[in-house]
Amino acid sequence: MISIFCPFSWFLNRFVCVKNPHLNSMDEDILYHLDLGTKTHNLPAMFGDVKFQQNEGFCAFIRKELGLEGSEEDMQDICTGTDRYCMYKTGPVLSINHGMGIPSISIMLHELIKLLYYAKCYDVTIIRIGTSGGIGIEPGSIVITDTAVDSFFKPQFEQIILDTVVTQNTELDKELAEELLKCSKEVPDFPTLIGHTMCTYDFYEGQGRLDGALCSFSNEKKLDYLQRAYKTGIRNIEMESSVFAAMCGLCGLKAAVVCVTLLNRLECDQINLPREVLLEYQQHPQKLISIFIKKRLGRYNPK
Numbered sequence: 001m002i003s004i005f006c007p008f009s010w011f012l013n014r015f016v017c018v019k020n021p022h023l024n025s026m027d028e029d030i031l032y033h034l035d036l037g038t039k040t041h042n043l044p045a046m047f048g049d050v051k052f053q054q055n056e057g058f059c060a061f062i063r064k065e066l067g068l069e070g071s072e073e074d075m076q077d078i079c080t081g082t083d084r085y086c087m088y089k090t091g092p093v094l095s096i097n098h099g100m101g102i103p104s105i106s107i108m109l110h111e112l113i114k115l116l117y118y119a120k121c122y123d124v125t126i127i128r129i130g131t132s133g134g135i136g137i138e139p140g141s142i143v144i145t146d147t148a149v150d151s152f153f154k155p156q157f158e159q160i161i162l163d164t165v166v167t168q169n170t171e172l173d174k175e176l177a178e179e180l181l182k183c184s185k186e187v188p189d190f191p192t193l194i195g196h197t198m199c200t201y202d203f204y205e206g207q208g209r210l211d212g213a214l215c216s217f218s219n220e221k222k223l224d225y226l227q228r229a230y231k232t233g234i235r236n237i238e239m240e241s242s243v244f245a246a247m248c249g250l251c252g253l254k255a256a257v258v259c260v261t262l263l264n265r266l267e268c269d270q271i272n273l274p275r276e277v278l279l280e281y282q283q284h285p286q287k288l289i290s291i292f293i294k295k296r297l298g299r300y301n302p303k
């Protein structure tokens with residue numbers, strides 16, 4: 001492990017760290033997919049005050065909740081030169097979309113973590129908020145992930161590095177998950193629970209769906225698989241949590257995954273609720289995270 005910032009060990013955990021000795025010898029680092037760079041942008045000035053990082057377009061909402069200055073129109077996409085990702089910042093909150101699937105979020109995280117490192121950010125909490133398919137729970141529920149598991153229900157992420165399979169840990173921060181669960185008591189209008197999240201490489205066959213262009217198994221096989229997943233403690237399925245947990249863990253970032261469930265996969269495969277219901281469900285994680293951020297900043301006033 002390389003520690004870059006400070007010789008005092010108590011300080012090390014506070015700064016975002018990278019684990020790449022080669023970065024030290026680079027004159028310039030171009031964060032290509034974010035359209036930012038260490039020579040072209042003053043990253044500490046732009047991002048040095050970031051304390052919370054979200055993965056969805058969430059800034060306008062939290063800006064209003066925190067009563068920060070300016071209008072929604074003031075919020076410019078920071079990654080204007082690329083259409084790969086969008087990034088917004090309001091006060092100490094940075095919000096980025098990550099696309100779908102492990103490769104997309106992994107590229108974003110490499111560049112984001114370097115950005116936080118170059119910007120000398122410290123005490124950062126990073127939260128993925130998004131949607132998922134629930135298993136055996138009411139649609140609209142939030143699952144706070146304790147551990148991301150793979151399609152074999154194993155708590156690990158297999159990263160292929162050169163021609164070697166490297167197994168990485170996918171446990172998320174337990175204290176942070178509990179703190180988020182505590183915050184959920186303030187929003188009793190939807191259930192929130194802590195559980196395992198299965199992370200897959202595909203939305204259709206990879207999540208046991210019968211409605212893709214390809215399907216090679218029966219309804220009985222599908223249900224048997226999902227019921228076995230439920231028995232191991234898996235409560236939802238999505239497509240990014242494992243590499244997110246692994247990379248954040250390796251870089252010492254306190255991380256959480258907070259996803260709403262759009263359907264109960266023991267009952268159906270299609271996401272067939274009206275658009276307005278789905279949009280309302282997608283606000284559930286935002287409401288919870290907004291309470292969490294307000295509490296952390298000492299700005300929470302229950303209504």
Ligand SMILES: O=P(O)(O)O[C@H]1O[C@H](CO)[C@@H](O)[C@H]1O
Pocket residue numbers: 099100101129130131132203238239240
């Ligand atoms: O709502 P988001 O964050 O995109 O997450 C889920 O939705 C997508 C599939 O519809 C996948 O990315 C999955 O992880």
Ligand SMILES: O=c1cc[nH]c(=O)[nH]1
Pocket residue numbers: 131132133134203207237238239262
């Ligand atoms: O079933 C679902 C719903 C949202 N996202 C997923 O990955 N799966």
